[in-house]
Amino acid sequence: MDNIRSITLTITLSLFLFFxxxxxxxxxxxxxxxxxxxxxxxxxxxxxxxAVSAERRMAASLIRLHFHDCFVQGCDASILLDNADGIQSEKDAGPNANSVRGFEVIEAAKREVERGCPRIVSCADILTLAARDASVAVGGPTWTVRLGRRDSTTANRAQANTDLPGPFSTLAQLISAFGNKGLSPTDMVALSGSHTIGQAQCVTFRTRIYSNGTDIDPNFASTRRRTCPQTGGNSNLAPLDLVTPVSFDNNYFRNLVQLRGLLQSDQVLFTDSTRQLVTDYSNNPQRFASDFASAMVRMSEIQPTLGQNGIIRRVCNAIN
Structure with missing residues (x-):
């Protein structure tokens, strides 16, 4: 009997260690x-x-697309879904409509992968890798991407409208929005540095350049008014970084120090608790690059759909 108990205990322990x-x-x-x-x-x-070689702006668009995905029910490619029965597309949410772009690039990558590996690689992972590869393509940092996300079967337009920070956000609102996703103020400032590339629509910065406020360089405001009139021209574009708008560097933070942030949500970073970090990034591009890469990893792992949850979509804009 003792031998049987001993053997049973050994088998149980072995199975425990195995699993x-x-x-x-x-x-x-x-x-x-x-x-x-x-x-x-x-x-x-x-x-x-x-895609980035054909249009340098696409790098910024892909990074932003990934960000707007992860902030709504986690990094699950929900932002890629079109309207359908039971699905209200996040593409039509206020922060995304006529603004977020790059969908066709993700679909192109999905088609190429599907040819050799059908129904294996998720759209969520493709979008996550695309953000990293877009950064590298314009001289930005690289980082290790951990994979295994699965795709959602739902979208959440309401959450896109409430959880995505906007161009008029205050510093407190930004810290809260990022904090709700488990990201620190340092992560928030570093991720905002992606505005070193890309462009913004006139409607998102008109109030700022016509405000005559003390937090904007008057010459910078005057320059921006040339392509952003007080009325009309809402979709006219201006670079978020005037100096090197298609190269990933730390000039975005140098602009903020000089009161040349294009969006209100940019310039507020050079105030209060985040002011010193902006100054540090403006002086130390290596620190910015390192912190940006680390923050992108943390953002890419916000509530991923894993294991038996979710699906692997055949195409990224629709449920199988």
Whole structure:
């Protein structure tokens, strides 16, 4: 009897050690696709490089697309879904409508991956990799992307309207919005540095350049008024960084120090508790690049859909 108990205990212990040490499919890993679609990351990188080479602005658009996805029910590619029965597309939410772009690039990457690895690589992972590859394509930092996200079967337009920070946000509102997603004020300032590339529509900065406020350089405001009249021209574009608008660097923070932030939500970073961090980033591009990469990793892992949850979409804009 004692021998039987001993054998039973040994088997039980062995099974416990086995099941607690084997890798879980419900975890993100940089090698997630290595055995099932080894070329996935290189295929996606090629598509992104091609898109950014054709239009440098696309790098900013892809990073922003990833950000707007992760802030709404986690990084699950919900932003890519079109309107359908039971789905109110996030594309039509206030912060996204006629603004967020790059959908066709993600779909192109998905098509290329599907040719060799059907129904294996999620749109959520493609979008996450695209943001990293877009940064690299314009001289920005790289980082290790952990993979294994699955795609949502729903969208949440209401949450997109409430959770995405806007161009008129105060510093307190920005800190709160990022904090609600588990991101620190340092993460928030570093991620805002993605505005070193990209453009904004006149309607998002008109109030600022005509305010005659003390937090804006008058010459900068005068320059911006040339393409953003007091009435009309809402969709006219201006670079978020006047100096190097298509290169990823720290000039965005130098602009803020000089009171040349285009959006209110940009310039408020150079106040109160985040003022010193903006100054540090303006003087130390290496620190900014490092903090940006770390913050992008943390943002990309906001509530990912894992394991048996969600699906792998055949195309990114619709449920299978």
């Amino acid at each position: 607690t040490t084997i890798p879980s499919e419900a975890q993100l890993s940089p090698t997630f696709y290595d055995s099932r679609c080894a070329n996935a990351t290189s295929i996606i990188r090629t598509v992104i490089r091609r």
